[in-house]
Amino acid sequence: MAPHIEKYDVIVIGAGPVGLLTSVCLSRWGYKVKHIDNRPVPTATGRADGIQPRTLELLHNLKLKRPIMAYDPARVFEVAFWDPAPGGKIIRTGTYPSCPSFLDARYPYTALLHQGLIERVMIDDLAKTGTHIERPATITRFKTNNADSNYPVEVDLKNLDSNVTTTYRAKYLFSGEGARSFVREQLQIQIRHKDPISYVWGVMDGVLRTNFPDIKMKCTIHSDHGSIMVIPRENNMVRLYIQIASSTDPDFDPRKTATVQEVQQAAQKIFQPYSCEWDRVEWYSVYPIGQGLADKYTLDNRVFMGGDVCHTHSPKAGQGMNTAFHDAVNFAWKIHHVESGFADRSILETYESERRAVADTLLEFDNKYAALFSKTQSAAGDEKAAAQANKDFVELFKANCEFTSGFGVAYAANIFNYTESSLPSLSQDLRNLILSHDKHEHKLRPGRVMPNSNVIRVVDANKAHLENEIPFNGSFRLFVYGGSTSSPKRGQHKLLSALSDNLLKSGSFYQRFMHKNHAKLDTHHDSDNPHSPFFSVALTLCARRPEIEIEDLPELFQAYRDHVYVDDSENAPNAKVANAKYGSHAKVGLVKNDSGDQAEGAVVVVRPDGHLGIAVKLTDGPETVEVLDAYFGQFLKQGEWNGENGSSWGSLLRQADTRLGGGAAYVKSLL
Template identity: 30%
Template sequence: MAERTDVLICGGGPTGLITALSLAKMGIATMVIEKSHKSQQARYGRASTLYPRTLELLDQLDVLDPMAEIGFIARNYVNYRAGKREISGGYQMLFTQMHNTYLDYVLNIRQKYSEEIFKASYEEKGGVMLEGTELLDLVHDSAASDGYVLTAVIKDVASGDIQRVQCKYLVGADGTRSTVRELANIPFAGDDSALKWFRIDAVVKTNMPDSRVGLASIESPTHGNVLWMALDHGRTRIGFALPAATFEKFGVDITEAQAIEEAQKAVAPFSLEFEKVDWWTLYSIRHGVADSFRAQKNTFLVGDACHCHSSGTAQGMNTGVHDAVNLAWKLGGVLRGYYDESILDTYELERRPEAQRVIDQDKTISSLITGRIPEKLAKPGANPFEVLYQFTASTMQFTLGLGINYKASMLNRPAKVGLVASGWRGPDVPLQRPGSRCSVRLFQVTKNVGKFQILVFTGNPASTKDKLLKLRSYLDSKDSFTTRFPDIAKFLTIIPGNASQADEYLGVDKFGQAFYDVDGGAATKYGFHMGEGGIAVLRPDGVLSFAAQLDQGEEVGNYFEQFAKPVESDVRNGVEVVVGEAKEVDLDM
């Protein structure tokens, strides 16, 4: 008899593991299959750079702290032109544009170490990962009455044993050569460029100043804009464009010794000695995006399986994490009965345009890094590196993830009040718990367990008491959305100043857990006045989805009516009984 799981995830890299972990935190039964044995893979190479918004998403899944223990935290950058240090040139905007985040750094950690942390957290939640297992075939049975419409045929690579796994949904996180994408017959339009890039991770000696500052670039007349990155465990990553003449000379058969020689040429005039080489690669740049991120309603693609580009702005793993988090809370909510299945349409609606934007920008950036100015930006006498910095500055908020935004939909409804537009990341703000003088961040207390966060900014109760009473009366009524949709949201009450007892100060029972906005800065960031207050609704991924006036609880209910599924109930002997299947699960509440 075939095994069963709610969601089968093909691919045990960062994107697949974050998808699995996010679902596991919601109590969803999952299984991850991975063709390789992770313990046998080299500990080096591949994705290494994570930006602030990605760090926030990982923090809300409780995996950032162990990553920060291992990785190199970079808050500084230096550029070298003709062997001279430029404090204000180059990619300084990488750090000067890190606005409105407490995670104002870049984390350099090699993918192997990230994967180990994700896998350990996933398995602690009861997740199952089968390594050395590949997907062979996929059978779709839309007539299955129990919801297990997909049967995956999988094989143990070592033994050749065949197994069948039935699932309700399949997620393809299996990279650019995705088997899931192929079996689902999803076209993947892409184009190969003539650009050849090189990456090497090693323990090195150099006379380059500030070699461990975090991030650096060297403007090379022969090897493009050279990347110099401080990594975990005292390692350094060096990346550069391989000159066409060199590739013609050596081709794909270039040796490690020849690769080292090219790296030494690339960082000239600085000296470079390699004490230990961990990993190196020569690769071609390809840009592409899948025609669809979903097939037959039950199969989804995430990460490199649905989009590919260069590593020029380190978007691969960052974009994959965003895909995973975006899909997982929606998929988990459907499986738990929180949402109508139509909410799954918003995954592609939101993530595919972002992937296309990454690709469009990367085509320009990868050309400029190589030292070539695209025709659309070409001007007489233009310096490709200066053009690169100018173009990068114009796209940096998006690169950092802080400028990502989703268009209006059933999920992102134009806000009635406030400063933050729906579809944009809600600001992370400092708060204090009752009795504490030590601040905590909003994102620290709004962990991602697949539930919306409803922030009730009370304003000054002397001015807002009537509105607070109206909101409390509505929420306590049988007509409230909290009665119809009891499991989809958590409440936080955010009170200005610092009171001795929240309920007494407000004149009504607080809404969920109470926190204090000591200087009023949190309310200001969200655009709520002390005399008015307001309600902000954050999605499980921290995106602001709706905002209303303090006494407009019904409007919040109308928002949820667009996609939430009401709990069915029956009245028996005067007692209300919830009808439907329920699972015991620790949601870290």
């Protein structure tokens, strides 16, 4: 008899940011995850620490932001540029917002916290869903074969304490091993380097006593004695990045290093005329960096990679962990949609195409950034050249704020992200209903994140951030905007009734994936997924809250009672469209006139990761749903979904929340 082999949905290698967030998502959605890491304990100190504005939004949507912010990270709102001054001194030449207001971020700052604490929040979350990280353990072999066609990946994991190697089978293997990846090596996937130039960097975290006035700001300091980047940290700490060597140096040695003392002495010189005395050093490291990008993120759509396995670059732009998080969620929801019978297996192709393009853009930026940083350094002594290099550096920084804050990520047109050449068989009449365009300024741009806006929830009169109201639950989000012509009174919602009727009509993309046996489900309190684990609906109406009665709304929306909102600028203002009567409609471009009191109705389809798919005008006939049928038809499974055996992901989530949230049992269990 063959030995019993334990089977998992996904085996995750590596418990850094990308591996942990992949595990968190899939574990919450009920998948069986085997997760290992080769370190005996989580990251104790140092490493990645910058969480960018768009990542904060994502973490908030994942309900992970609050526990992270509870550790009181430093917050960077502005960046100060310091340049050489006469007498070997430095002088501040300017400051610039880290996330300028034109980006309209909900959280316009970078949060700085050491990676270990961020990991800890995710490890705590995994504990709630029962996923345990085995450590220290390593992967020693894997192959995809047909020994068990449901679990095609065979993986050997070796526990490094016991030295016992065990064979497992899984549907997927995900490598988040970091830059030195066994999986990538075995697959013989090449890392391409953007540029032959490479750098050696020193990084030091510690507590510094200084009268340097901007020690609590992010600073780039160029001086006659070298260059430093300053990043404030939690608990009065500061991080210094110092370039130790560049392959453009005449005497370049990639193994060049520097001691803590050497770096501190260099810092003291650069900081002149300011004092510089170290209370303690918490972490110090020297490492070579090049801009590398993996050729492929998967070969067979069974063994995947993400994070530093696929892309390495300099740490200065604070992008590493952020890119890793977005890799993780992009991977997780697609696996979820394939494995739960919602979407066609072909959607997995888009993981690599979407995420590799982002990494490519990042490397392009990082390459220019590192080169200019280096240039300002080598220009020291030549006043004019240095001034020009500094100016170029600041300009590059400003021009790239959108990208570095995370809002510049734009997934290219594909089955999820509509463009004019999508859906070729659609009639021109139907195509005219599509409102989303690649060129909209901060509005309905497919592949970009949905603009944020403030609304008021009807059932409890709470002020709400509309873009965050549907949690990261693996569902496509249908944000329905009622427009200004839908009266709030019963029977006078022509557009909304048409939408409701046509979504609930037999054969619609929405109806095909509805649970067939409602009685089995706790839909009363599962307000995110009352009908289906794949869709969540939020309705925003142009009205005052007291005008709305949920029971007067068309049938579909009654099931989403907790997701009905009013767009009422007087009581829930939206700063960027202060004059619009309907600010939430205005922020997605549905208001055409200046006073903002005439708004169009629309359905805005947002992917599970918050990126916009398509937006379609509401009509009083079947047309809106016809367009949506065509859109979802690009990747949905055909026929009826067998939801009888599916669990409600919303319920799963809620169970986890209850474990976290309260109740007598919780308090008793802890005390």
